Amino acid sequence: MTDPELIPTGRTSHRYTEDPLWKVVVAVYLLQALAIPTSGLMAVAGVIINYLKQDEARNSPLEPHFRWQIRTFWIGLLWGVIGTVTTFLLIGWFILLGLAIWYIYRVVRGALALNDGRAP
Template sequence: MADQEFIPADSDPVARRADSARNLAVVVYILQGLSFFLGGITGLVGVIINYVKMDDVAGTWIEPHFRWQIRTFWIGLLWTVIGIVTTAIIIGWFILLGISIWLIYRIVKGALALNDGKAP
């Protein structure tokens, strides 16, 4: 990522909010947040949106957000599965707590950066 050229968001906040790719990233952050309450299905919908629209955002300031969201989903899924499998030996509950905190952090950090027109 360090060798990629930085593409800043439009400095006008009104224009930035009208960007359809930005709005799509907002929707995915919301879907990721809702996945805590709806069994993860909205997180799956969000990552599908990321993959389907990735070519449309390639080279824009939104692309790092899509990559952040995809990475958040897959790492979260992996550790959630590990946590569920290991709940019988108690450590799984700690893994689930840890991954929940980590997911909330990633969603909030990404959404705040998106709002500021920055990469996460």
Template sequence: MNDNDTQLAQAADSSQGGPGKDSLKTVAMVVYALEAVGYFVGITAVVGVIIAHIKIGEARGTWLESHFRWQIRTFWYSLLWGIVGVVLLAVMIGYLVLLGVLVWSIYRVAKGWLRLIDGKAMYTAT
């Protein structure tokens, strides 16, 4: 391997978060899966957000950090608006709020999962 090949390999590693980030990518994929299963078995979403909170420190400064942040925000905002929706069930608007939360959170899990598969960070213009 010549110097040019080495430089290209290093550039590719740094653009994808460096060597050893495959395990973090796998963890992020597992968290998305846990969030998706959480629509049927709620406790898995809780496990997923705990994992995301633990792993975000390891991902600091990489493109994967944005995925863990996306997952954490998806969980907490879904929980917050889910509680608001349950409270508003008394005045019937709660059903609309809960439907909105469901659609929004499914969108976020799907978008995050697809961008993770493509090796793209969240919060970018592309």
């Protein structure tokens, strides 16, 4: 019988759902997923939550997810600014397209790793 809280993957995994911060990590992944249609506004809310809860996550199995989410935000912001500033050179549009693909990859990879009970 499979556990409804964790999709089996054949790997040994942690029971993250028992950690009280699990819901915070899930919420931030959802906010990051909503960042593209909201022009990054939800990502700002997500990173604020990450920084507010970061001390509680220290030395927990969910700490790598917090780091992953924070890095995703800051690297995305950096390349978003570079892409926006260079749009008049045409290269900026390609940077923004690459950023969107990279950002979606990071959010999906992190969320799947959380579901599998492992670090991203």
